[in-house]
Amino acid sequence: MSSVLKKDFAFENIPSTKAKTLRINLNPDIYGTFAEIGAGQETARHFFRSGGASGTIAKAMSAYDKDFSDAIYGVENDGRYVTQARLKTMLSHEMGLMEERISREKHPERLFFSYANTVATIDFAKKYKGHGWVGIRFQLDPDQKEFDEIIMHVRFKQNEARLQQETLGILGVNLIYGAFYKYHKPRKLLKYLYDHIDKDTVEIDMINFSGPNFEKVDNRLISLQLIKNDMTDAVMFGPDGNNLLPAAVLYKKNILALRGSYRPVTKVNMDMFEKSHNIFMNEQTVNPDKTIVIFEITLANLKASGEIDEQDFMDRAELLCSLGHTVMISKFQEYFRLVEYFSNYTKAKIGLTMGVNNLVEVFDEKYYRHLSGGILEAFGKLFFKDLKVYLYPMKNEETGQIMTSNNVKVHPRMKELYKFFKYNGKVMDIFDYDPEILHIFSRDVLKKITNGDKDWEKMLPEGIAEIIKRKELFVRKADKK
Structure with missing residues (x-):
């Protein structure tokens, strides 16, 4: 030099x-x-x-x-x-x-x-x-x-x-x-x-x-800095770990987005993806050659435990990339903002895959108090586009009841609004789900990993447990010493 x-x-x-x-x-x-x-x-x-x-x-x-x-x-x-x-x-x-x-x-x-x-x-x-x-x-x-x-x-x-x-x-x-x-x-x-x-x-x-x-x-960590430093609202990276330009990836594409913590990615996450992807691809207006699937994590989710743990972020990214998926990190805590962002680049069909608990939150007024038009303004931005929600069921741990769009409980003031969107075809249930895995939650798997339990491996997609063990992902730094 x-x-x-x-x-x-x-x-x-x-x-x-x-x-x-x-x-x-x-x-x-x-x-x-x-x-x-x-x-x-x-x-x-x-x-x-x-x-x-x-x-x-x-x-x-x-x-x-x-x-x-x-x-x-x-x-x-x-x-x-x-x-x-x-x-x-x-x-x-x-x-x-x-x-x-x-x-x-x-x-x-x-x-x-x-x-x-x-x-x-x-x-x-x-x-x-x-x-x-x-x-x-x-x-x-x-x-x-x-x-x-x-x-x-x-x-x-x-x-x-x-x-x-x-x-x-x-x-x-x-x-x-x-x-x-x-x-x-x-x-x-x-x-x-x-x-x-x-x-x-x-x-x-x-x-x-x-x-x-x-x-x-690692360019994925550099992407994270762009978000943390308020240089942009959303970043994307591909399976190879290199950063992608969102506008180029999303331009005129049909978009299927799955929001989650992926900490770690579980069989439920993959079942949600596979089943909703099959439905999405069979939609009349969807061209498979002009379709992109996005696994999205919000900045708020990365900050759920306080400050962003970059190693934790990299562990999540490592697994999603190993499965061949495109990952997006965004500041869009509300779904309508995510859809609004996508709409900047495409007028094609947008699909959101979510669980019942996420749908309940979408119809919670507290998330829209900062808007002058309240929830109606948000829903105007969320549902007026060519958008559909693919709803994955949830099993009630206390009663064992399977919760779907037909029996989901939203706030009484939101019932009529919910019915309007449901019966106008904006919400579609995923029926061919795997009932044997509904008990799996990422948070429970993470606890088992950090506590050294042995039965967490069967809760994850094939090959993921081996990557976690080989690279010691999601293990506290103190435990690695």
């Missing part, structure tokens, strides 16, 4: 935007290219204006015309240019040129980087606020064979293109600065992205770290 970089670690104060660019410009080893499409040369401009840019900038460019852009980076088959794929192509192309054109013999200490963004700012009608992909490919050692990379997606909240451009410029500076000087503290790097930027002006709803210097970074 460059000796200059090592010395720079001594400075821990958060500098101004100009100070950041000047510090990079005066570092004789950092050298790279800027490729910015869609919002102007906003990041490069900061480096040019601070002075000494000739020691940092090999090239700055912006191919606004699509034909020029295609000639440089190739044609996008889907015709879209503000995408992660386009950003990666830009980063790869520009870094390739750096390696090809800058002699290593002449510059053995140079640390190459390629910064790029592809952005659509707010339109003239102010209907679409604007969004973009921003990323950097870089090295921290001149002998580094594999490059490090940070890629993120942003959504603008400002109502003027000029303001969005300014925000993008500062964000780019913060990213480049963080890549070289805060890479060893990715969580702090995440927070520093908002240096001199108000969180109300831009949302970061996805970020991924990759490369040799980020081998120990």
